[in-house]
Amino acid sequence: MTGGLHAHVVVPERAVDVHLDIAADECVALVGPNGAGKSTVVEALAGLLRPRAGEVRLGDRVLTDTPAHRRGVGLVAQRADLFPHLSVARNVAYGPRASGAGSREARHRSAVALAAVGVAGLADRAPDTLSGGQAQRVAIARALATDPALLLLDEPTSALDVDARAEVRAALATARAGRPTLLVTHDPLEAVALADRIVVLEDGRVAESGPAEVVLGRPRSAFAASFSGLVLVRGTATAGGIALDDGGELSSDTGTAPPGRAALAAYHPTAAVPSRTGAGPARTVTALEPRDGLVRVRAGELVADVTVATATALRLAPGESVRIAVPASEVVVYEPTGARIAG
Structure with missing residues (x-):
C-alpha cells in the first residue's frame, strides 16, 4: 500500500491556499462552487501547475518539483480522451509502456486493469465504437494500469447519462481501493458512494472538512448545505x-x-x-x-x-x-x- 498525501497548495494569483491530507487508503471528495479552487488543487497535485509556495508530499516522496510524468499520479478527467488510432487494449497498455515496462508486461497490466473495471470484452475495440460509459471505464483502466500512487478523479461522471454513471461509479470504487484518492464532484450521490471524507472549498480556502455523513447531515458551510440539499x-x-x-x-x-x-x-x-x-x-x-x-x-x-x-x-x-x-x-x-x- 502506498503512503498518504500531504499537500499545501498556494497559488496567490488564483487566491488559493489549501491544506489537504489524504490517508493511504482514503478517498476524499473535494466539493465547492465554481471558482472555489478545485481545479487548481488538482492541477497542482498532478504536476500540471507549479504552486507559488507550499509542498506536495506523497508518502516519503516530495513531489513539489517533480515533473508530471514522474509523479506516479493517475488522472481520470471528465472526458476519456483515448488515443483514436489505438485499440482499447493498446490505449491501456500505453502508460506501462511509457514508464518502461516491456510489451508482455504492458499487455498483462492492460488485461488486468480492463478486467478490474469490467470491460475486458472491449479489448480489441476501437475507441470510436464505445459508448460514453464504456470509454470512461477504459480511461479508469488506463489510470489503473500504471498502478498510481495517487489517483485524481476530476468530475469523472459529469459528462455521462444516468445509466452510465452507475457502471462508472462501480469501476471507480475498484480503482480507489488501496491508494489515496481525490474525487472532485458536483454529485452528492457520487460523494456518498465513493468518499470517506468531504472537504468543502469556498473562495480558495477549506470551509469545512469531515466524514461524509457529518458534512452532508450537519453542514457548517453554505455550500455544504446546498450540496446536501x-x-x-x-x-x-x-x-x-x-x-x-x-x-x-x-x-x-x-x-x-x-x-x-x-x-x-x-x-x-x-x-x-x-x-x-x-x-x-x-x-x-x-x-x-x-x-x-x-x-x-x-x-x-x-x-x-x-x-x-x-x-x-x-x-x-x-x-x-x-x-x-x-x-x-x-x-x-x-x-x-x-x-x-x-x-
Whole structure:
C-alpha cells in the first residue's frame, strides 16, 4: 500500500491556499462552487501547475518539483480522451509502456486493469465504437494500469447519462481501493458512494472538512448545505430548538447545542410547511423558483419546497407575508464548531 498525501497548495494569483491530507487508503471528495479552487488543487497535485509556495508530499516522496510524468499520479478527467488510432487494449497498455515496462508486461497490466473495471470484452475495440460509459471505464483502466500512487478523479461522471454513471461509479470504487484518492464532484450521490471524507472549498480556502455523513447531515458551510440539499439557518440554541437570528424559533427533537450558545440548524426544504396564519416564524417571500416539479419558496433565510397547487392555493408571491413551520422531528440543531462558517 502506498503512503498518504500531504499537500499545501498556494497559488496567490488564483487566491488559493489549501491544506489537504489524504490517508493511504482514503478517498476524499473535494466539493465547492465554481471558482472555489478545485481545479487548481488538482492541477497542482498532478504536476500540471507549479504552486507559488507550499509542498506536495506523497508518502516519503516530495513531489513539489517533480515533473508530471514522474509523479506516479493517475488522472481520470471528465472526458476519456483515448488515443483514436489505438485499440482499447493498446490505449491501456500505453502508460506501462511509457514508464518502461516491456510489451508482455504492458499487455498483462492492460488485461488486468480492463478486467478490474469490467470491460475486458472491449479489448480489441476501437475507441470510436464505445459508448460514453464504456470509454470512461477504459480511461479508469488506463489510470489503473500504471498502478498510481495517487489517483485524481476530476468530475469523472459529469459528462455521462444516468445509466452510465452507475457502471462508472462501480469501476471507480475498484480503482480507489488501496491508494489515496481525490474525487472532485458536483454529485452528492457520487460523494456518498465513493468518499470517506468531504472537504468543502469556498473562495480558495477549506470551509469545512469531515466524514461524509457529518458534512452532508450537519453542514457548517453554505455550500455544504446546498450540496446536501438542506437548508442551513443560524441562531441561538434554546432548550427546545433554535431562536433564529432573524426572529422566530424552530423546535427540534435532536438538539445537541447547549442553550444560549450560537447554533446552526438544518432541515430539508420539503419538510417545511408554509401558511398564511399558521405556526412558524413570519417572513416575507423573496422569490419563487421552479424546482424538480415543485415550487421553491424563499422567505429570507427560510426555504420551503411545495407543490404548485399549494403555492397557488396560498397565493404566494414575492413581497407577500408567509409563515414557515418545520416539524421538530425534521430539524437538527448543533454547534458551529470545527469549521469556518461561510454565509
